[in-house]
Amino acid sequence: MSDELSQPQLRQTFWTGDYYNEGSGKDGLFDKLKEECGVFGVYRHPDAASLSYYGLHALQHRGEESAGMCVSDGGEFHYHRGMGLVKEVFDKDIMASLVGDIAIGHVRYSTSGDSKLTNAQPLVFKYRDGDLAVATNGNIVNALQIRRELEQSGSIFQTTSDTEVVAHLIARSPKDLVEATKDAFNQIVGGFAFLVMTNDKLIAASDPHGLRPLTMGRLNGAYIFASETCALETIGAELIRDIEPGELLVLDKDGLREERFDHGKHRKALCAMEYIYFARPDSDLNGSNLHMARKRMGNQMAMECFIDADVVTGVPDSSISAAIGYAEQTGIPYELGMIKNKYTGRTFIQPSQELREQGVKMKLSAVRRVVEGKRVVMIDDSIVRGTTSRRIVNMLRDAGATEVHVCITSPPFKNPCFYGIDTPDRKELIASSKTIEEIRQEINADSLHFLSFEGLIEAVGGHNSSDPKGGLCLACFDNEYPTQVNFNGEEKFGCSC
Numbered sequence: 289m290s291d292e293l294s295q296p297q298l299r300q301t302f303w304t305g306d307y308y309n310e311g312s313g314k315d316g317l318f319d320k321l322k323e324e325c326g327v328f329g330v331y332r333h334p335d336a337a338s339l340s341y342y343g344l345h346a347l348q349h350r351g352e353e354s355a356g357m358c359v360s361d362g363g364e365f366h367y368h369r370g371m372g373l374v375k376e377v378f379d380k381d382i383m384a385s386l387v388g389d390i391a392i393g394h395v396r397y398s399t400s401g402d403s404k405l406t407n408a409q410p411l412v413f414k415y416r417d418g419d420l421a422v423a424t425n426g427n428i429v430n431a432l433q434i435r436r437e438l439e440q441s442g443s444i445f446q447t448t449s450d451t452e453v454v455a456h457l458i459a460r461s462p463k464d465l466v467e468a469t470k471d472a473f474n475q476i477v478g479g480f481a482f483l484v485m486t487n488d489k490l491i492a493a494s495d496p497h498g499l500r501p502l503t504m505g506r507l508n509g510a511y512i513f514a515s516e517t518c519a520l521e522t523i524g525a526e527l528i529r530d531i532e533p534g535e536l537l538v539l540d541k542d543g544l545r546e547e548r549f550d551h552g553k554h555r556k557a558l559c560a561m562e563y564i565y566f567a568r569p570d571s572d573l574n575g576s577n578l579h580m581a582r583k584r585m586g587n588q589m590a591m592e593c594f595i596d597a598d599v600v601t602g603v604p605d606s607s608i609s610a611a612i613g614y615a616e617q618t619g620i621p622y623e624l625g626m627i628k629n630k631y632t633g634r635t636f637i638q639p640s641q642e643l644r645e646q647g648v649k650m651k652l653s654a655v656r657r658v659v660e661g662k663r664v665v666m667i668d669d670s671i672v673r674g675t676t677s678r679r680i681v682n683m684l685r686d687a688g689a690t691e692v693h694v695c696i697t698s699p700p701f702k703n704p705c706f707y708g709i710d711t712p713d714r715k716e717l718i719a720s721s722k723t724i725e726e727i728r729q730e731i732n733a734d735s736l737h738f739l740s741f742e743g744l745i746e747a748v749g750g751h752n753s754s755d756p757k758g759g760l761c762l763a764c765f766d767n768e769y770p771t772q773v774n775f776n777g778e779e780k781f782g783c784s785c
């Protein structure tokens with residue numbers, strides 16, 4: 289067993305190389321949580337590759353390190369994967385080679401050390417019945433255990449990706465593809481949205497708790513699958529519905545079959561951070577638009593905590609909707625107090641503290657004319673280590689804000705994620721060891737407030753459900769994971785799709 293596999297997948301912190309990626313938002317300067325991955329699938333459309341290109345481009349925020357696509361022409365696969373953004377990975381010639389009417393595609397974010405081309409997806413295999421391609425979003429908590437068992441019985445792995453474990457489980461089963469896939473999904477534990485493709489079939493499935501989003505649409509008779517509805521919108525597809533927890537959809541020459549691989553009674557537990565931060569504001573989750581849900585989080589925040597201030601501002605981009613909601617509810621004007629520079633690109637600098645701070649300013653600036661002499665309410669979606677919040681508060685103070693009150697539209701983030709979100713170890717999460725007052729001091733704010741569980745559940749419409757958690761996974765806040773997370777004494781967290 290290599291060290292890489294025997295260690296929990298820890299994330300990088302500051303400076304792991306001689307550059308930082310200012311353009312991606314996935315660098316150590318901003319201790320935001322990392323998005324996981326995005327999947328996109330097309331069944332029976334003559335422009336499957338082009339649609340996948342645009343779909344993956346719409347899902348780019350879910351993974352910026354690699355992209356890939358596999359297309360079937362009914363007889364053979366054509367595929368391409370590469371490191372970088374969708375627009376960097378695919379060019380005109382590559383797109384022209386991706387011929388066929390069934391496709392699956394993937395954008396990936398991965399933890400440090402795993403960011404290599406062999407792990408880029410879709411993973412493509414030859415097995416006894418032909419070609420097999422697999423793309424996933426999420427994390428399999430018992431992947432290491434299964435992998436060891438498979439290795440002991442002779443399997444050889446080419447990647448460190450969980451997805452290959454599933455491919456092995458499918459390939460080793462004596463059953464037909466659909467039953468083999470069901471068997472494989474019944475052996476894995478975690479949060480996942482899977483797309484599996486053969487030369488003439490497409491299978492889409494969601495884990496038994498529906499932790500990761502997966503949605504289905506239609507375009508001119510073709511079926512489309514995507515991690516978020518914004519990708520359907522981009523290609524002009526009509527939204528049909530979300531894939532249900534434990535559901536497995538099969539598309540082949542007989543059309544669509546709606547089956548299940550899981551028949552247990554599990555509570556639905558869609559990732560709350562998708563609502564709070566990850567998903568694009570123009571996407572819908574569970575029939576609820578994300579911008580509107582975040583506005584309601586801002587409304588709720590205002591009802592729980594009114595602050596006598598002059599302006600409300602949101603940390604761009606994810607907190608702008610909530611800031612508008614807070615302003616709407618309180619009557620305090622919403623202002624663009626901070627601007628994000630999206631065009632900084634990859635910058636090579638030396639890792640001195642002074643330049644590190646300069647790097648932050650390259651990416652985010654306070655608007656002096658807006659905040660100078662003002663009492664500011666700053667809305668943000670979460671606090672991870674606290675370093676980003678402190679920098680932003682200080683940036684507003686440097687620009688002349690007389691008071692900075694921080695309102696976070698989620699409960700304190702105290703626990704790591706095991707279902708595909710790359711989070712730091714628990715001891716690095718500031719809320720796991722400090723009180724709210726201690727965090728306030730650490731981030732240099734005049735006051736600090738977190739949205740309550742009830743407020744969050746109400747904002748996403750979960751209060752109408754019989755489940756007190758509103759159909760959400762809230763484990764990173766309340767430590768109640770919907771699945772077993774410890775196998776053979778090992779906890780495997782992060783994103784390993």
Ligand code: SF4
Pocket residue numbers: 479499558559560561562704705706707708709761762763764765
């Ligand atoms: S632990 Fe947190 S980040 Fe992970 S799936 Fe649950 S809500 Fe989402």
